[in-house]
Amino acid sequence: MSRIDFDVAHLLAGTLVLISFLELYQDRLYALLNVYALHALTLAASVAWQAFVQDAPHLYITAAIALLFKAIIIPVALHRIVVRLGIHREIENVVGVGPAMIAGMGLVALSMVVMLRVTEHADPLAREDLAFALSVVLLGLLMMVTRRNAVSQVVGFMSLENGLVLAATGAKGMPLVVEISVAFSILIAFIVIGIFLFRIRERFDTVDVQALDRFRGERR
Amino acid sequence: MVLIRDLAGQGAQMLLVLLLAPLFTGFVRKVKARLLRRQGPPLVQPYRDLARLMRKEVVLAENASWLFRVIPYLVFAATWVAAALVPTFRTDLLFSWSADLIAIIALLGSARFYLALAGLDVGTSFGGIGSSREVMIASLAEPAMIMIVFTLALIAGSTQLSTVAEFMVSPQVGLRVSLGLALIGLILVAIAENGRVPVDNPATHLELTMVHEAMVLEYSGRHLALIELASALKLILYVSLLACLFAPWGIGAAGASLPRLAVAVAVYLGKLAIGGFLLALFEISIAKMRVFRVPEFLGIALMLGLLATLLRFVSGSF
Numbered sequence: 161m162s163r164i165d166f167d168v169a170h171l172l173a174g175t176l177v178l179i180s181f182l183e184l185y186q187d188r189l190y191a192l193l194n195v196y197a198l199h200a201l202t203l204a205a206s207v208a209w210q211a212f213v214q215d216a217p218h219l220y221i222t223a224a225i226a227l228l229f230k231a232i233i234i235p236v237a238l239h240r241i242v243v244r245l246g247i248h249r250e251i252e253n254v255v256g257v258g259p260a261m262i263a264g265m266g267l268v269a270l271s272m273v274v275m276l277r278v279t280e281h282a283d284p285l286a287r288e289d290l291a292f293a294l295s296v297v298l299l300g301l302l303m304m305v306t307r308r309n310a311v312s313q314v315v316g317f318m319s320l321e322n323g324l325v326l327a328a329t330g331a332k333g334m335p336l337v338v339e340i341s342v343a344f345s346i347l348i349a350f351i352v353i354g355i356f357l358f359r360i361r362e363r364f365d366t367v368d369v370q371a372l373d374r375f376r377g378e379r380r
Numbered sequence: 381m382v383l384i385r386d387l388a389g390q391g392a393q394m395l396l397v398l399l400l401a402p403l404f405t406g407f408v409r410k411v412k413a414r415l416l417r418r419q420g421p422p423l424v425q426p427y428r429d430l431a432r433l434m435r436k437e438v439v440l441a442e443n444a445s446w447l448f449r450v451i452p453y454l455v456f457a458a459t460w461v462a463a464a465l466v467p468t469f470r471t472d473l474l475f476s477w478s479a480d481l482i483a484i485i486a487l488l489g490s491a492r493f494y495l496a497l498a499g500l501d502v503g504t505s506f507g508g509i510g511s512s513r514e515v516m517i518a519s520l521a522e523p524a525m526i527m528i529v530f531t532l533a534l535i536a537g538s539t540q541l542s543t544v545a546e547f548m549v550s551p552q553v554g555l556r557v558s559l560g561l562a563l564i565g566l567i568l569v570a571i572a573e574n575g576r577v578p579v580d581n582p583a584t585h586l587e588l589t590m591v592h593e594a595m596v597l598e599y600s601g602r603h604l605a606l607i608e609l610a611s612a613l614k615l616i617l618y619v620s621l622l623a624c625l626f627a628p629w630g631i632g633a634a635g636a637s638l639p640r641l642a643v644a645v646a647v648y649l650g651k652l653a654i655g656g657f658l659l660a661l662f663e664i665s666i667a668k669m670r671v672f673r674v675p676e677f678l679g680i681a682l683m684l685g686l687l688a689t690l691l692r693f694v695s696g697s698f
Contacts, residue, residue, distance in 0.1 A: 164555070167555035167556065168555060170555070170556070170557050171555045171556075171557055171560060173557075174557030174560065174561070174691070175560070177687075178561065178564075178684075178687075181680075181683065181687075185676070185680065257676055257679070258675075258676070258679055261679060261680075261683050264683075265683060265686055265687065265690070268687065268690065269690055272690065272691070
């Protein structure tokens with residue numbers, strides 16, 4: 161494998177981690193959705209590059225799915241949901257931006273240390289891609305934990321899934337059937353979550369999930 | 381003979397940055413105005429402003445100490461020396477043994493320290509506000525800058541600018557994630573250090589928002605001219621630094637012939653034009669942020685520097 165293949169793959173995966181940090185930084189919903197679209201776009205570019213490098217044409221389909229569903233349909237749909245719910249104001253974070261960023265740094269360090277130790281004899285391209293993918297997954301989880309607004313939790317979930325796709329494509333291709341079924345299950349999950357959001361709003365007049373805790377009788 | 385040639389090269393570089401600095405400021409202003417569909421002042425306006433300020437007499441506050449009068453010269457000298465250390469069109473500068481990134485940061489830091497003192501010296505409230513804000517921004521920007529320097533030093537194996545630039549041209553450095561992170565971090569630091577739009581607006585005199593202008597509010601005449609020239613030099617220094625570290629193509633290597641150097645100067649001017657255009661484009665497309673959001677902005681730069689250093693440390697190939 162030539163040097164430039166390796167470098168571009170790294171650069172795209174690194175950009176994905178960087179955009180995950182950008183998602184953590186955004187505190188407005190519209191900006192968050194735009195950054196998420198950028199996240200998915202970078203994922204599509206990364207997968208397409210892997211398809212080119214590994215000479216695996218079926219990965220182009222994965223890239224096309226990422227581009228069509230994740231970079232276009234889901235952000236547009238979320239945008240509409242935000243408009244219809246009328247919640248385009250600030251997001252309330254549970255913790256501030258600074259601590260969230262520091263926690264994110266810690267998670268990236270953790271995934272680097274863990275992945276590079278575990279996969280010592282693997283192909284170097286897959287190895288460092290996996291480290292980046294684990295960081296993206298952990299940052300998605302962090303995003304879900306640090307936000308109270310249900311829409312931004314959905315964005316965290318979706319970017320977590322982007323990390324999974326990155327891991328799968330780095331590891332010398334997963335079968336196309338699995339890939340398509342994952343993509344569609346994500347889409348179904350998205351629809352379910354969308355319906356759920358409206359139900360939560362109807363019931364509690366808010367999409368702040370802390371309201372659910374209150375109704376469950378827990379103390380704040 | 382060799383010494384004379386080296387001295388001439390270093391002198392040419394120092395004069396070049398000094399002469400280009402007001403032109404670059406004027407260029408950025410012109411591009412900004414044109415992008416906003418205004419005519420804008422002519423490109424030579426900063427030179428005219430400086431000449432006019434030089435001719436005017438200095439008005440000093442009654443309770444200004446000797447420090448207040450000395451500081452413009454100190455600030456200008458420190459900034460000029462720092463700008464002379466950054467390789468612009470050739471790497472074999474006479475002072476390149478001392479052209480250390482850390483030395484440049486120290487020079488700029490001491491210039492800022494003096495300026496903050498001057499803001500406090502006269503005892504007006506604006507000067508105090510400006511100094512405290514400037515020092516707050518500096519205390520956040522400098523750790524980020526140091527982390528970025530660490531990353532570059534880890535990759536290139538040196539903090540000397542000429543060595544780093546030569547290493548970056550060589551084919552052994554490819555696209556690296558940590559270099560990309562360091563580039564973005566350095567751009568954020570440069571914007572904050574120069575007081576450009578999202579952090580501070582260099583064109584405003586609105587008391588609630590100004591940082592740099594509040595500090596130098598009491599200066600007039602030739603003192604103000606020197607401070608304005610120093611801030612123009614600082615801007616061109618950061619653009620040259622970015623060009624030298626991340627786009628060093630076309631820079632004249634050691635022992636380059638005269639026609640080769642002429643090409644290098646032309647390439648350098650081209651890089652400045654691109655940098656100025658991008659800066660203007662960035663400035664018109666973003667609004668100034670609240671002072672209290674600046675720590676978040678610079679926190680991003682610090683985080684990028686940390687991330688880059690981390691990636692570099694954990695795995696050798698990033």
